[in-house]
Amino acid sequence: MTRNRTLAGTVHHVSFRVDNLEQALFFYESVLGCKRIPRPNIPVRGAWLQAGDTQIHLIETPASEETGTPPSQINPVANHVAFLTEDLEETEKHLKIKGFPVSHGPSTDVRQIFVRDPTGNLIEFAPA
Numbered sequence: 001m002t003r004n005r006t007l008a009g010t011v012h013h014v015s016f017r018v019d020n021l022e023q024a025l026f027f028y029e030s031v032l033g034c035k036r037i038p039r040p041n042i043p044v045r046g047a048w049l050q051a052g053d054t055q056i057h058l059i060e061t062p063a064s065e066e067t068g069t070p071p072s073q074i075n076p077v078a079n080h081v082a083f084l085t086e087d088l089e090e091t092e093k094h095l096k097i098k099g100f101p102v103s104h105g106p107s108t109d110v111r112q113i114f115v116r117d118p119t120g121n122l123i124e125f126a127p128a
């Protein structure tokens with residue numbers, strides 16, 4: 001391997017542990033507009049979705065030390081995934097209309113908003 005070679009390329013997927021698969025699917029499909037894609041036969045409840053070039057893998061399993069827990073409130077320094085959006089203001093308005101509280105990032109130098117899915121997983125939106 002050469003010294004300047006990057007081992008990490010484009011993100012293929014992000015995986016979220018969810019408490020309730022149906023509630024999570026409503027959020028990711030109906031609120032965010034992700035599309036469900038085929039999922040191999042895996043012996044745990046879940047679903048795969050497409051969000052732009054990245055997949056979202058939802059896994060319904062109890063929270064534990066091994067599977068992780070989301071932060072208790074919106075916290076921009078907690079683990080999260082960030083999606084680009086064409087219109088940040090419209091995205092914020094849409095999320096609020098759908099009943100999901102939105103928080104702005106801590107810096108006025110960076111335009112970003114944060115929302116939590118029904119399990120509490122942290123999602124950021126930034127302008128494309």
